[in-house]
Amino acid sequence: MKKDDKNEQKINKDMTIGEVLQIDENLAEVFMGFGMHCVSCPVSQMETVEEACLVHGVDTDFVLKKLNEVAK
Numbered sequence: 001m002k003k004d005d006k007n008e009q010k011i012n013k014d015m016t017i018g019e020v021l022q023i024d025e026n027l028a029e030v031f032m033g034f035g036m037h038c039v040s041c042p043v044s045q046m047e048t049v050e051e052a053c054l055v056h057g058v059d060t061d062f063v064l065k066k067l068n069e070v071a072k
Contacts, residue, residue, distance in 0.1 A: 011067045013060050017044035017052055023071055030066050034058045 011020055011027075017039060020027055028039040036056050038044050044052075049067070053060040 011049070011064060011071060013050035013053075013064060014048055016046060016048055018046075020049060020067060027067055027070060030063070030070050033066075034063055 011023065017031065021039060021044070031037075031039050031052075034053075034056065036052055036058070038047065038052055038056075047055075049063065050060050053063050
């Protein structure tokens with residue numbers, strides 16, 4: 001693995017919330033910290049991170065940054 005590979009985001013805006021939670025279920029706390037309590041909603045299996053951010057009025061890039069920080 002190259003050194004640069006560690007800096008790549010493994011969570012992206014096109015992943016569903018369900019996919020993100022499969023990586024690490026503790027990431028639900030990050031979503032909830034942004035007021036996104038949709039982690040327990042059935043829609044989370046179909047809704048992408050970007051779609052959820054738009055619905056909740058939060059910055060997608062900032063949420064992704066936090067998710068990837070916690071996931072490391």
